[in-house]
Structures are given as C-alpha cells and as structure tokens.
Amino acid sequence: MSLYRDWLNAKEDERHAIEKRRRIEDELLKANDLPEFHNGTKSFSDSGYKVKVNYRLNTRIDIDLLHEVAAENGLTSHLGELFRWKPEINKKAWDACAPEITQTLEEAVTTSLGRPSFSIEPIED
Numbered sequence: 634m635s636l637y638r639d640w641l642n643a644k645e646d647e648r649h650a651i652e653k654r655r656r657i658e659d660e661l662l663k664a665n666d667l668p669e670f671h672n673g674t675k676s677f678s679d680s681g682y683k684v685k686v687n688y689r690l691n692t693r694i695d696i697d698l699l700h701e702v703a704a705e706n707g708l709t710s711h712l713g714e715l716f717r718w719k720p721e722i723n724k725k726a727w728d729a730c731a732p733e734i735t736q737t738l739e740e741a742v743t744t745s746l747g748r749p750s751f752s753i754e755p756i757e758d
Contacts, residue, residue, distance in 0.1 A: 637753055640751065640753055661684075665679065667686060674688070694716070
C-alpha cells in the first residue's frame, strides 16, 4: 500500500528537516557569538530579523534519593510544595493486584482514548 511508503517517506523528511534546523541553529549560535548553554532568554535584531533564543535547563530528579535526603534532614513536609508529583500506573503491578484494591483506587483514575502512533519499517528480503 502506498500510504505506508508515504508515511515512511514523511518520517524520513521530518528527520532530515529536524537535523537541518539544528545545524542552522548551531551556526546561528556561533555567528552571533551566543553561548551554547545559558539560562534565560537572549534577544537581538540582525539583518532585518528579530531573534529570540530561549535557553532552558533540563532538571531530572532521583525520587528515591530525594525522599532519602529529605527524610534524613527532616524536610519531608516541604516536598509537597517544592515538587509536583505525577503518579503513573505501573500496569504490570496494577494488573497483578487484587481486584478489591484496584477497583477502589480506580475511582481516582481517568482513562481516555489517545491518538494512535505508528512505527513502520520496510521488510527487507
């Protein structure tokens, strides 16, 4: 079916476009003497273009270590205000759990349909 091939071609075009955009962004950083890493925003105008570069810090948290450090230092009560907690279902454990437990907790869980995603690869002979 040609839709499968079209999808594969579109994904490849998308990958190339992302790579090209990132190369151009790297060149823009160098050409404008901008730092590769920064926290905040840098704005400037050049050659008739208004440019705004947003820098972001990616923060990851070791939840087990966080709980350990907070408990050791009597700071557990601050966790609720300093951090957002995003519970996610552990599907394997949920499915293995007793129904009287999951049926009770199910009251707090909302399930909705999501957009399907695809992974398509050609079959090599």
